Amino acid sequence: MTQLALVIDLNVCVGCHACVTSCKEWNTSGPAGSMSDDNPYGMEPTGTFFNRVQTYEVGCFPNTETIHFPKSCLHCEDAPCVPVCPTGASYKRESDGIVLVDYDKCIGCKYCSWACPYGAREFDEHQKVMKKCTLCVDRIYDTNLPESERKPACVMACPTSARLFGDVHDPQSEVSVAIREQGGYALMPEWGTNPANHYLPRRKTRLHIHEDELVRADNPLKKEQRKPSGPVTEPTLDDSTSW
Amino acid sequence: MHPALSVIFLTTLIGVGQGMFLALFTGQSYAAAQFLPAQDSSGFYGAGSLIALTFLIAGLMSSFFHLGHPERAWRAAAMWRTSWLSREVIVLPLVMMFVFVYGVMHFMGWDTVIATTDTVVTFHASLLVGALGSLAVFTLFLCTAMIYAAIKFLQEWSNPLTVINYLLLGTASGFTLATAFSHAAAPDLLRFYGTWAIIITVAAFITRSASLIRNTRLKYKSTIQSAIGVRHNQIVQKSQGAMGGSYNTREYFHGKKAVFLQSIKWIFMVLVFALPILLLVAGMRNNNIMVLNAAFIVQFIGLLFERWLFFAQARHPQNIYYQTV
Ligand code: SF4
Ligand code: SF4
Ligand code: SF4
DSSP: OOOEEEEEETTTOOOOOHHHHHHHHHHHTSTTOOOOEESTTSSSOEEOOSEEEEEEEESSTTSOEEEEEEEEOOOOTTOTTTTTOSSSOEEEOTTTOOEEEOTTTOOOOOHHHHTOTTOOOEEETTTTEEEOOOTTHHHHTOTTSOGGGOSOHHHHHOTTOOEEEEETTSTTSHHHHHHHHTTOBOSOGGGOOOOSOEEEOOOOOOOOOOHHHHSOTTOHHHHTTOOSOOOOOSOOHHHHOOO | OOOOHHHHHHHHHHHHHHHHHHHHHHHHHHHHTTSSOOOOIIIIIIHHHHHHHHHHHHHHHHHHTTOSOGGGGGGGGTTTTTOHHHHHHHHHHHHHHHHHHHHHHHHHTOOOEEEEETTTEEEEHHHHHHHHHHHHHHHHHHHHHHHHHTOTTOTTTSSHHHHHHHHHHHHHHHHHHHHHHHHHHOGGGHHHHHHHHHHHHHHHHHHHHHHHHHHHTOOOSOOHHHHHTOOOSOEEEEEOSOSSOOHHHHHSOOOOOHHHHHHHHHHHIIIIIIHHHHHHHHHHHHTOHHHHHHHHHHHHHHHHHHHHHHHHHOOOGGGGGOSOO
């Protein structure tokens, strides 16, 4: 079984929103129709997005840390949003585990968005259907694209490579290795949704310098207990020589 | 959650229709067992079914306002295996059909006796239809309530009390309507319906209060720590990724102050429970139709407030991600 997913490294993300804009650009120009906006240049711009980057501050000044937190549909393995859909418009693909909405079947009842604990689904106020991240299903299988570009638009756009994409069921994939070796975790594990997307935690790079490393314990000078020089009582060469 | 008017009207209106039908059927079963005097078939059961049906249709109409694509509503019957909403979509028309057939049988007098037991109990065909209809009514209460109770992370809703409250509140309003209706159509049954309306209203008061108390004591399982996966007591959101709001800020927040919610609570406590009981007692004492009508209208208006609070009180875990613009 395949379960495609994103792994997002919070240690690397700089909160540039490049993934947000490239996601919107790719998906609003796609065959499924535009993702509508209201007042894009006005006072209260609002619109449909699949991906959002939020910012959190952890700790108390001066020991604070800023965390940029990209959030999109996590393509849960036990997706609670799927069984509640009355029309079957929301479904999870057997073949690759992507959770999708069939825009031609959706009646816009919004029930699925109530049943997603992460708020990953957004209702398109103009098309009147429910929308969410598709993992760029129209990119990743497109054989017209070079192999290296068959990735979600956000992954392509990320300047810091904070976003990894792959099959989390394949233990040797880049994403599985990253989750395994760098402490990848799931959001809100308390609801048993089993999100396929994982996050890599902030990791501190700390340099541990022991005293031994500053003052060599095996310093040969110390070993022989030879002092550099004793107190000077007799005249030295410096006293009698004029330079 | 943001309470949607369409859903408030849908759930309250069909509740009245369902309760009214249960009242009619109860009346007829008691009459069949000769506990109550039999009533005029078309004038009481027929006309009563028409009233119940009107409420059910009005509820159905208002549900369409909730949909983005009402023209595709028929598709919603597809996923009855997994979705309570889909089940509701199937059972609601079924209830309407039973109410319609039950009403027509009484109007037209197509009501053959199918069995008797030594002259004491007489089974009419309409009684069978009524029994099946009542079963459908109970199923509909279950489906409607389970739509909310089945979402486990909406902890205010995810509880058997939700189902009990939908059942009792809907039935109470239906019986109150039946009391007012029986004043003209079946004066013999006035006390019967009035007493039951009061009993069910009191029962609903107990269970709805229980759920209100439960809500104030809830301990929420999701925290900002589990939401973003950072272990620290001090986490403050600085931006939510959108400045002009989004679907996430519109759909899941009621946008009112805690005081407002508190006052809605007291308003509905008075309008749904206290006042209708007083009016029912007064109406029965003085045999006054205006007072009985007022009891129903007051209770129905109160239920609109009650439903508003039911939605507003539910705190969706996604709100954790939307604390600051
Ligand atoms: S993140 Fe939400 S929308 Fe996406 S699969 Fe999970 S429950 Fe469904
Ligand atoms: S809004 Fe659309 S996708 Fe969501 S539950 Fe309703 S019909 Fe299904
Ligand atoms: S593009 Fe990459 S670095 Fe920029 S916000 Fe998105 S995940 Fe973070």
